[in-house]
Amino acid sequence: MLPTDSAAGAVPRSLFTTDGLPERDRFEAWRSLFSAHSLDADPVGFSGSIETTLVGAMALRVMNAAAQGPARSRSQIRRDGQDGFVLHLSQHAYSVETDRGVAEVPAGAVTLNDLSQPYRRSRVPETGSLILALPRASVASVLPDEEALHGLILHGGAGRLLADHIRSLAATSHAIATVDAAHIAQATLHMVAACARPSLATAACATRPLDAARLRTAKRFLRGHLSTPLRIDAMAKALGLSRTQLYRLFEPEGGVARAHMRLRLAAIRSTLDDPLERRSIGAIAEAYGFGSGPLLSRAFRQAYGLSPRDYRATVHRR
Numbered sequence: 001m002l003p004t005d006s007a008a009g010a011v012p013r014s015l016f017t018t019d020g021l022p023e024r025d026r027f028e029a030w031r032s033l034f035s036a037h038s039l040d041a042d043p044v045g046f047s048g049s050i051e052t053t054l055v056g057a058m059a060l061r062v063m064n065a066a067a068q069g070p071a072r073s074r075s076q077i078r079r080d081g082q083d084g085f086v087l088h089l090s091q092h093a094y095s096v097e098t099d100r101g102v103a104e105v106p107a108g109a110v111t112l113n114d115l116s117q118p119y120r121r122s123r124v125p126e127t128g129s130l131i132l133a134l135p136r137a138s139v140a141s142v143l144p145d146e147e148a149l150h151g152l153i154l155h156g157g158a159g160r161l162l163a164d165h166i167r168s169l170a171a172t173s174h175a176i177a178t179v180d181a182a183h184i185a186q187a188t189l190h191m192v193a194a195c196a197r198p199s200l201a202t203a204a205c206a207t208r209p210l211d212a213a214r215l216r217t218a219k220r221f222l223r224g225h226l227s228t229p230l231r232i233d234a235m236a237k238a239l240g241l242s243r244t245q246l247y248r249l250f251e252p253e254g255g256v257a258r259a260h261m262r263l264r265l266a267a268i269r270s271t272l273d274d275p276l277e278r279r280s281i282g283a284i285a286e287a288y289g290f291g292s293g294p295l296l297s298r299a300f301r302q303a304y305g306l307s308p309r310d311y312r313a314t315v316h317r318r
Contacts, residue, residue, distance in 0.1 A: 041067060092125060112196060
């Protein structure tokens with residue numbers, strides 16, 4: 001693996017890619033990299049790359065590769081003695097076989113596998129797949145019954161929160177500072193625990209990272225509904241939360257309605273910043289759910305100190 005460029009003080013990162021190898025050698029090089037697994041893949045035309053970021057005790061990997069199906073057999077487990085847990089987030093649906101039987105994993109769900117127990121996954125492409133490798137001791141520190149986790153599929157509300165957190169880690173991995181790595185790894189462990197085995201103890205430890213993930217998801221929902229009236233019941237149902245949870249989540253924001261209003265006004269301000277935007281203030285107001293120009297003008301003036309019309313004129317005079 002080759003080290004990749006990172007910001008000063010950032011955690012170590014490395015990249016392995018088959019691109020520079022002769023085509024006949026690519027699959028063997030890839031297979032040797034994943035010696036803990038046997039790989040079901042077509043060697044002809046195979047290519048793959050994997051970027052690894054070390055965040056405290058955990059390893060975060062972003063994988064792009066031709067279709068493959070990894071497996072761990074009992075003989076392989078006895079032979080290599082590798083331990084720990086792997087969380088896998090794929091954009092593709094697949095099936096996974098453990099001692100409990102065969103389970104279907106929907107696209108976007110997080111699976112949790114114990115490297116000390118056998119499993120086999122069906123062959124699918126690795127398209128921006130995200131993988132978290134966690135030491136057993138770390139997992140056991142937050143989930144004493146860690147042996148029961150093998151083959152767990154996290155989807156629904158809890159799985160979406162964890163998936164969102166893993167994607168956020170991958171998107172910002174280049175900027176994670178070494179001094180923050182241990183704290184980020186610990187917060188991630190508590191989130192895994194809270195999502196995998198909800199309990200009062202794990203939920204209490206994970207409240208802050210869980211709420212941060214929930215709030216990001218909720219704001220993304222609001223941004224997708226800027227032109228429609230705010231419907232709390234529908235929003236709570238879409239996010240897998242109760243009304244009480246939703247209201248509590250937005251307390252630091254001044255409430256759901258106020259957060260929705262701020263996002264709408266910010267989107268309108270960005271629209272007014274565009275010199276190519278020719279719609280009238282009334283048309284923009286209607287597009288963002290205000291119904292009329294005067295309603296928008298009052299809210300906009302209260303937020304920014306100018307009416308939308310005066311703001312547009314000021315911006316375009318610059």
